Amino acid sequence: MSTIADPQTQITDPAPARRGSRFWTKFRANRAALLGGVLVTFFVAVALLAPVLPLVDPTATDWLAVRKPPSPAHPFGTDEIGRDVLSRMGWGAQASLLAGVVSVAIAVLLGVPLGMLAGYLRGWTDAIISRMTEALLAAPFLILAIALAAFLGPSLSNAMIAIGLSAMPIFIRLARAQTLSVMTEDYVESARAIGLRDGALIWRYILPNIIPPILVQSTLTIATAIIAEASLSFLGLGQQPPAPSWGSMLNIAKNFLEQAPWMALYPGIAIFLVVLGFNLLGDGLRDALDPRDH
């Protein structure tokens, strides 16, 4: 079967290398997307390297340095129990990025197969999956995440599950629409005509062709998920103290606005920059992968 199908792949996908180079040329020309890439790389590096960076223990308290403004010893100041804000932000990057990536992975791993199944099988399967998706989409993203996090109990892993499940319907819809679109292509018809099984058809022809829009949506959803995790942590439903997280740092900081404004300033800037980075990167990927825009 594969010997017959292989030439088909070559005919329908004649120049992947050229397509790849066109993507890179367009992506590199987009300065905003490059800035997004730099921001994301920086925060990923901080999150990964937090254990080896010269940061003090993020949970170590110092009662002699309570709510101290930024200084050479504490570049971003200290919090209400004398913990170093810079160190907590470095370690907090782990929680934020982990939540963004893991929750989107949950949404993609559950949503894309369901969406592909609905688009490929149509009929009753499609009707049931589509109605379920509509029902899930009807509840606002954050309210759904808060409700799920409330029922699951407050913790970072439960927040990731709640955000992932809340983001899943977007991927079901996207994968379904893309599958329906790919199914009308001639190469899918040809592959069917030569008797390729459903599984092989989905795996070799449909999945590779729906990956680009899923990738773009994933990047943009990571941005939303990071804000959602920060929001849940801000409400006390995400990362639990004393473990650092940008959202929970802001939750405490709001009580000391007059005395220690730096406690609220820096974690907020960090969330803003990393979310901006993912948004710029997502927009850049979408433009570079869009075949209509040369």
Next chain:
Amino acid sequence: MLAFLGRRCLIAIPTIILISIFVFGMQKLLPGDPVLAMAGEERDPEVIAYLREKYRLNDPIVVQYLHWIGNALRGDLGISLRTNQPVTELIGEKLPVTLQLAVMALIIAMVIGIPAGVLSAYRKGTWVDWVANTIALSGLSVPNFWLGIMMILLVSVKLGWLPASGYQPLSEDPLQSIKTMLMPAFVLGTAIAATLMRHTRSAMLGVLKSDYVRTARAKGLAEGVVLVKHALRNALVPIVTVTTLLFGELLAGAVLTEQIFTIPGFGKLVVDAVFNRDYAVVQGIVLCTGIAFIAMNILADAAYRVLNPRMTDL
């Protein structure tokens, strides 16, 4: 139009049933026995048995669901464990507060987002477009609860212009009510303004290329008239649809905004219910927002038809 609305409502029924199953199942599928929590620390077997009977927890799950949905259809969403008030009454009390916040936020979002989108499309590729896009993207990337904190710091703590928190009912003192709600509405409105600006820009870019805009210009009409009367009027169709659909975002954003500015609305009710494990309230809120969102979807479709009479095949 009535037939169209009727058809759309019928189509919405299966979705509403699914939402109700999901909301009901949320509590049933998860570990933990709510009766044990209600029975207090003594956990008297007689009390537990009484509570099980009272809340029909010994019935099969399908019977429990039918009982619950039957009550919900009659407007009975249960009793709040925390306040002992009916959930419907609680939601009815808090909803007007959030609606005031949402309406003010939407007005601010439209005042900022639509002109910025029109200007950005009209000046495409210039510095005006770049600035508008950068601000919009920043608006989408900034967490609104952080923006709220920073606004309190600047406007209330440093400048002392507006109160940092509190709520005054509109019916008691309209001016003070608007004053206390202005900053929260601005915070909530910024993210919506960014989305609205992007959609307005995109819709205007399409319309500005059309033949009737070219004809209007060829007739020698003033540029302002061309932009507002000919271009914006036609671009309004997708803008109105998006605005209606932003309702969900407004409600979700209100949860955090109300928390920061201590506004006793729908959002604060959710958070308080979550922390007090007041499941009936959480379920009631998710069910109500879901149904409201579907209603807004139907309204958006209706608005689409009114604004664009060519759309008859919906």
